Amino acid sequence: xxxxxxxxxxTDADQRWQIVLRRNPAPDENxxxxxxxxxxxxxxGCSARPPKRSNVEFFDSPEEARRAGYRPxxxxxxxxxxxxxxxxxxxxxxxxxxxxxxxxxxxAELARASAMSPGHLQRLFKExxxxxxxxxxxxxxxxxFRASLETEDSVTGAIYGAGYGSSSRAYEGVSSRLGMSxxxxxxxxxxxxxxxxxxxxxxxxxxxxxxxxxxxxxEFGDDAGMLAGDLRRRFPKAExxxxxxxxxxxxxxxxxxxxxxxxxxxxxxxxxxxAFQQRVWNALRDIPPGKTAAYAEVAKRxxxxxxxxxxxxxxxxxxxxxxxPCHRVVAARGGLxxxxxxxxxxxxLLRREAKPDRKP
Numbered sequence: 484x485x486x487x488x489x490x491x492x493x494t495d496a497d498q499r500w501q502i503v504l505r506r507n508p509a510p511d512e513n514x515x516x517x518x519x520x521x522x523x524x525x526x527x528g529c530s531a532r533p534p535k536r537s538n539v540e541f542f543d544s545p546e547e548a549r550r551a552g553y554r555p556x557x558x559x560x561x562x563x564x565x566x567x568x569x570x571x572x573x574x575x576x577x578x579x580x581x582x583x584x585x586x587x588x589x590x591a592e593l594a595r596a597s598a599m600s601p602g603h604l605q606r607l608f609k610e611x612x613x614x615x616x617x618x619x620x621x622x623x624x625x626x627x628f629r630a631s632l633e634t635e636d637s638v639t640g641a642i643y644g645a646g647y648g649s650s651s652r653a654y655e656g657v658s659s660r661l662g663m664s665x666x667x668x669x670x671x672x673x674x675x676x677x678x679x680x681x682x683x684x685x686x687x688x689x690x691x692x693x694x695x696x697x698x699x700x701x702e703f704g705d706d707a708g709m710l711a712g713d714l715r716r717r718f719p720k721a722e723x724x725x726x727x728x729x730x731x732x733x734x735x736x737x738x739x740x741x742x743x744x745x746x747x748x749x750x751x752x753x754x755x756x757x758a759f760q761q762r763v764w765n766a767l768r769d770i771p772p773g774k775t776a777a778y779a780e781v782a783k784r785x786x787x788x789x790x791x792x793x794x795x796x797x798x799x800x801x802x803x804x805x806x807x808p809c810h811r812v813v814a815a816r817g818g819l820x821x822x823x824x825x826x827x828x829x830x831x832l833l834r835r836e837a838k839p840d841r842k843p
Contacts, residue, residue: 496541499514499516499527499541500516500536500539502527503516503527503533503539504533506527506528506529506530514527514541514542514543515527515541515542515543515544515545515547515548515561516539516540516541516542517539517540517541517542517548517551517553518534518538518539519538519539519540520534520538521534522552522553522554523553523554523555523556524542524545524548524549524553524554524555524556524561525556525558525559525561526556526559526561528559529556529558529559529561530558530559531556531558531559545561545562548561570607573597573607574607574608576597577593577596577597577604577608577616578619580593580596581593581616581619581620588620590604590605590616590617593616604616609786610786614758614762618758621758675694675718675721675722676694676695676721676722676724677692677693677694677699677714677718677721677722677723677724678692678693678723678724678725678726678729678730679691679692679693679700679711679714679723679724679725679726679730680725680726680729680730680731680733680734681707681710681711681725682734682738684738684741685741685742685831686703686741686824686828686831686832687703687704687705687828688703688704688705688706688707688710689701689702689703689734689737689738689741689804690702690703690704690707690710690711690714691730691733691734691737692714692723693726693730693733693753694753696751696753697750697751697752697753698733698737698748698750698751698752698753698803698806699752699753699754699755699802699803700714700717700802700803701737701802701803701804701805701806702714702802702804702824703804703824703825703828704824711723711725717802733750736748736749736750737750737805737806740805740806741805741832744772744773744832744835744836745772748805748806752803752806754802754803754807755802756797756800759790759793759797760797760800760801762785763781763785763793763794763797763798764797764801764803764807764809766781766784766785767781767798767801767807767808767809767811767812768807768808769784770808770811770812772808772811772836773836773837774811775811775812775813775833776811776812776813777812777813777814777815778791778792778794778795778798778812778813778814778815778820779791779794779815781794781812782794794812795812795820795821798812798821798823799821799823801823804823804824805832809822809823810822810828810829810832810833811833811836819833
């Protein structure tokens, strides 16, 4: 008769059994169960058919299970790293293959290299990365293209340096991901027309800037001249003009949204950012007025639970105050966290949004 290595009460054993049936243990639910009829011990997330409860006993470590006479399961490999770590490593390897292939590798080739079916790899990749393999390849190619535009002497050189086979493929959809055409991006916005206006609001001064695509900046500050200077530093070669009355309606819409947080901004947006930043900013727009979310919570929402710091960096890079409500993201332990336009402005925005009599 095998000797159970741990002496636990029935309540603890029952809780562990429920975790085994759930097949999705949390990181801190780290134990092993053994099946008397098969002589095998497993992780609680093992995909094998659940045994009868009467045939199961629990252990704290593989060593204890081995000393009791059990051998490791071949399905869940309990002596190796946890499933989460193995999956993360596998997907990391797949990411490296996509990056090294320059976006030319197919899902079928990736699946063969990972010893998975294409469908399984697609689901697992999306779960871990938050993008499909194809979307990840597109984002990596765009990243290379962006870097090439900053170093190559010509757009053509950047196209082939990033791995595109032709200029038509490079321009196909890239403008929307760069926020402008490749040639304008490479030239620091040269030839790009940006109009802006500055108005007063309860947060001080607000700058609203627009390209032909839509609103590209909403910034807060204490000085109109400094706000305009910051805009020019972002686009050093763009044609930037103070619009005066031309943007009166757009500025009024922004101020209405500030004063009545329940209102949406009925203006087109020209949001420029990386694929990851776009995912974060889209998630922020789903947080309703009067509610907040922690950086870690936003990271989970975009499918990347370990990316809290990267989420904070994306919030700090947000160029569209309030339209992309990064002020609704707070620190996990009740603190406000940072804010690109000052913590006091963040506090005031949240205070107004929390008022029960705010306009819908």
